[in-house]
Amino acid sequence: MELPTLQDLNLAVTLPSMGLALWACVVLAVGLFLPERRRHWNLVLSLGGIVALFLYNLTLFDLPADRQSAFLGMYRADNFTAFVNLIALVTAFFGVLMAYEYLKRTHIDRGEYYPLLLISTSGAMLMGASGDLAVLFVALELLSIPLYIMSGLRRPNAASEESALKYFLLGAFSSAFLVYGVALVYGAAGSTDLSEIFHRVNAGLILDQGLLLAGAGLMLVGLGFKVAAVPFHMWTPDVYQGAPTAVTGYMSVGAKLGGFAGLLRVFIVALPAVSGAGDATGWQDTIALIAALTMILGNVVAIAQRDVKRMLGYSSIAHAGYILMGAAAAGSPDVRDFAVSASLFYLLAYAFTNLGAFAVTVAIEKDDATNPQLDDFNGLSKTRPVLALAMALFMLSLTGIPPTAGVVGKFFLFQAAVNAGMVWLALIGVITSVVSAFYYLRIVVNMYLREGPGEAQAQRSFLGVAVGLAAVGTFVLGVAPVLFLDLAQRAVLVALGG
Amino acid sequence: MGLETFLFIIVGAVAVAAAAGMLFSKSGIHSALFLVLNLACVAVFYLMLSAPFMAMVQITVYAGAIMVLFLFVIMLLGSERIDLGLTDRRLGFQTPAAFALAVLFIVVVAAAVLTGQIPAPQPVNDVQATTHGGPGEVGAVLYTRYLLPFEMVAVLLLAATIGAVVLARDVIPTKRSQRAQMGRIRELRQMITTIETEAASAPGADGEGAEEEAAAPAPAAPAGE
Amino acid sequence: MEPAPLNISAYVVLSAILFAMGALGVLIRRNAILVFMSVELMLNAANLALIAFARFYNQMDGQILVFFVMTVAAAEVAVGLALIVVIFRTRRSINIDELSRLKD
Numbered sequence: 129m130e131l132p133t134l135q136d137l138n139l140a141v142t143l144p145s146m147g148l149a150l151w152a153c154v155v156l157a158v159g160l161f162l163p164e165r166r167r168h169w170n171l172v173l174s175l176g177g178i179v180a181l182f183l184y185n186l187t188l189f190d191l192p193a194d195r196q197s198a199f200l201g202m203y204r205a206d207n208f209t210a211f212v213n214l215i216a217l218v219t220a221f222f223g224v225l226m227a228y229e230y231l232k233r234t235h236i237d238r239g240e241y242y243p244l245l246l247i248s249t250s251g252a253m254l255m256g257a258s259g260d261l262a263v264l265f266v267a268l269e270l271l272s273i274p275l276y277i278m279s280g281l282r283r284p285n286a287a288s289e290e291s292a293l294k295y296f297l298l299g300a301f302s303s304a305f306l307v308y309g310v311a312l313v314y315g316a317a318g319s320t321d322l323s324e325i326f327h328r329v330n331a332g333l334i335l336d337q338g339l340l341l342a343g344a345g346l347m348l349v350g351l352g353f354k355v356a357a358v359p360f361h362m363w364t365p366d367v368y369q370g371a372p373t374a375v376t377g378y379m380s381v382g383a384k385l386g387g388f389a390g391l392l393r394v395f396i397v398a399l400p401a402v403s404g405a406g407d408a409t410g411w412q413d414t415i416a417l418i419a420a421l422t423m424i425l426g427n428v429v430a431i432a433q434r435d436v437k438r439m440l441g442y443s444s445i446a447h448a449g450y451i452l453m454g455a456a457a458a459g460s461p462d463v464r465d466f467a468v469s470a471s472l473f474y475l476l477a478y479a480f481t482n483l484g485a486f487a488v489t490v491a492i493e494k495d496d497a498t499n500p501q502l503d504d505f506n507g508l509s510k511t512r513p514v515l516a517l518a519m520a521l522f523m524l525s526l527t528g529i530p531p532t533a534g535v536v537g538k539f540f541l542f543q544a545a546v547n548a549g550m551v552w553l554a555l556i557g558v559i560t561s562v563v564s565a566f567y568y569l570r571i572v573v574n575m576y577l578r579e580g581p582g583e584a585q586a587q588r589s590f591l592g593v594a595v596g597l598a599a600v601g602t603f604v605l606g607v608a609p610v611l612f613l614d615l616a617q618r619a620v621l622v623a624l625g626g
Numbered sequence: 627m628g629l630e631t632f633l634f635i636i637v638g639a640v641a642v643a644a645a646a647g648m649l650f651s652k653s654g655i656h657s658a659l660f661l662v663l664n665l666a667c668v669a670v671f672y673l674m675l676s677a678p679f680m681a682m683v684q685i686t687v688y689a690g691a692i693m694v695l696f697l698f699v700i701m702l703l704g705s706e707r708i709d710l711g712l713t714d715r716r717l718g719f720q721t722p723a724a725f726a727l728a729v730l731f732i733v734v735v736a737a738a739v740l741t742g743q744i745p746a747p748q749p750v751n752d753v754q755a756t757t758h759g760g761p762g763e764v765g766a767v768l769y770t771r772y773l774l775p776f777e778m779v780a781v782l783l784l785a786a787t788i789g790a791v792v793l794a795r796d797v798i799p800t801k802r803s804q805r806a807q808m809g810r811i812r813e814l815r816q817m818i819t820t821i822e823t824e825a826a827s828a829p830g831a832d833g834e835g836a837e838e839e840a841a842a843p844a845p846a847a848p849a850g851e
Numbered sequence: 852m853e854p855a856p857l858n859i860s861a862y863v864v865l866s867a868i869l870f871a872m873g874a875l876g877v878l879i880r881r882n883a884i885l886v887f888m889s890v891e892l893m894l895n896a897a898n899l900a901l902i903a904f905a906r907f908y909n910q911m912d913g914q915i916l917v918f919f920v921m922t923v924a925a926a927e928v929a930v931g932l933a934l935i936v937v938i939f940r941t942r943r944s945i946n947i948d949e950l951s952r953l954k955d
């Protein structure tokens with residue numbers, strides 16, 4: 129038996145995700161010995177690790193081909209991975225920053241929060257990097273299990289516990305579907321390596337077409353749960369409403385990022401040729417249909433919501449629909465690369481915008497364990513003009529109005545859909561965006577035109593820094609998208625070798 | 627009919643019956659025990675499919691450790707409290723719909739598998755029969771090709787351990803909340819003494835009422851600690 | 852000469868039956884512990900399919916996947932049962948229909 133050498137493992141390129149998991153252990157160990165007045169070291173250590181890995185990750189774009197594979201092909205270190213890492217680290221940064229004071233305020237100042245968040249982030253990153261179905265599955269759990277725990281952190285608050293149990297049961301249910309899908313795909317293709325599956329499917333070396341289709345469908349169900357795509361979305365509003373707001377904010381981006389990274393990896397690298405009729409791949413129509421349903425349902429039901437977290441929950445379903453539109457467009461071979469980079473860019477734009485919106489929500493949440501309502505925004509422009517301005521920017525970005533990140537991201541996604549010949553899907557996207565203006569702009573109206581106390585709990589602080597940085601990110605991505613677009617366009621997904 | 631087919635039919639029937647027993651039995655304990663039986667049957671299949679190591683892991687970890695944990699929690703919560711919910715009126719249309727979906731799923735997979743005309747696997751030769759799926763082979767693959775997921779699973783178990791501790795342990799008061807708690811207790815004590823002195827200074831009908839008032843906050847104080 | 856081994860599709864169809872029964876349990880039982888046990892049945896069914904395919908290809912990959920599924924199941928059980936105990940302490944019930952506090 130030949131043991132792999134350190135060179136074969138190529139550990140250096142796996143550092144962003146594996147290093148983050150390792151750093152989580154350090155933060156956990158240090159956190160054990162911190163007295164209460166030194167709790168801020170949790171924050172400092174977590175942020176330090178995230179920033180250092182973020183900078184290191186920037187050097188991992190455009191690696192030479194022989195360094196793009198680590199752990200004997202289990203880990204792919206291509207530009208897609210690097211870009212997913214970038215979004216994940218941004219998400220973790222905001223997740224930590226907006227939690228710090230919130231945790232203190234709500235008396236759940238647990239040192240364990242930070243390592244759990246870091247481990248969950250590393251799971252999201254590994255989903256994007258997976259070169260094998262085994263890694264994909266374990267990474268999905270690595271992403272999810274800390275999220276279940278974090279949702280239930282605010283106990284004995286019944287809403288938080290309920291949301292955790294609901295999330296857990298449906299999450300476990302969905303990962304069972306994923307595992308069975310993995311089993312059937314493995315049975316059909318005889319391998320769990322994504323590139324190997326692609327080559328076998330392409331060469332017609334599979335055991336049975338029906339088995340492969342059933343497996344791909346079950347995997348789509350499992351991943352659809354994670355990204356909250358209709359009809360697997362029912363958990364989303366309840367969990368978003370019950371979980372502590374800072375956790376909801378992190379979850380709304382982190383879980384979606386991991387889910388989409390895994391979805392794109394599996395369906396574009398391993399299964400592009402599943403029963404392809406003509407040029408397009410077999411799953412394109414299915415994903416397009418799911419995308420259309422997700423956009424319509426998310427946006428329409430969000431209108432009726434009064435609870436801010438619940439509304440943002442439905443809004444996150446709607447945005448999953450937009451990104452799925454990109455995934456569907458990626459089913460056409462000649463649009464594939466553009467659609468993948470459009471989806472990645474949108475995920476980055478969504479990360480800045482949605483995390484910003486949640487940071488503001490954290491700021492206006494009252495201490496009495498009630499959820500923030502839409503009316504709590506009334507008159508915010510008088511009392512906290514800067515906060516109100518930032519929130520208005522986030523809402524414009526979520527709607528897709530210039531000069532924000534959201535509009536650029538949506539533009540690329542619609543373009544991808546049109547290029548892939550799915551004009552009807554792009555049309556649904558445009559119409560639902562108009563519908564979404566209805567509920568996003570209601571918050572802006574409440575802040576600027578209505579009278580009210582407009583209280584915000586948090587003073588100038590870490591939360592303010594989070595809101596500010598998110599606003600800058602949203603604005604810069606909207607005005608000068610070139611910077612990140614260039615990076616996103618280099619992220620190309622292909623199967624390796626022959 | 628070969629021995630394998632014979633065994634498959636018998637053990638398969640027991641496995642399906644056990645799964646049905648788990649689904650429909652009236653007590654949580656019985657359900658858990660039926661699941662243990664089902665897991666044991668599947669372990670027999672593992673042995674027949676030349677995966678002896680996984681069969682043993684199935685028995686020790688799954689049927690052993692995990693299911694004992696389940697039984698433990700069911701008993702901790704009191705099995706008589708486990709309400710069935712099978713007759714819940716809320717389910718209404720959901721139950722037949724779920725049955726229909728389950729049957730549909732079986733039909734689809736069975737059709738996919740059976741129309742594919744999967745050939746029977748090659749009979750294993752003597753060398754394979756002694757090593758295939760043994761602990762040595764499992765370890766060899768686990769620590770070379772599957773090293774990355776192996777390490778990830780280690781982190782996952784750490785996260786789960788943290789989670790179980792964070793969720794299940796009692797809320798430990800921080801120093802600050804302890805101080806607040808102590809302050810509140812001191813206030814209560816003062817209140818009690820003032821009430822007592824008032825009661826002492828005004829003997830008669832008021833005395834009983836004062837005693838009741840003083841007794842009420844007293845049990846609350848230690849509960850908060 | 853031994854008879855040829857049993858066709859692998861028999862095992863896969865059996866695993867599909869067990870998986871469907873598990874999914875059925877999740878949908879019709881209202882008790883959190885029983886829902887969770889049904890999920891375990893589903894995972895177990897997937898494991899059976901994996902081992903059967905591993906036997907068919909005479910490979911170890913399927914068996915290793917089973918190893919990971921079992922470990923992940925153990926991690927899920929630790930967290931899930933902790934959650935169930937916690938929620939029982941607060942609510943005195945683990946009927947998932949009573950978890951309806953979260954609504955508009």
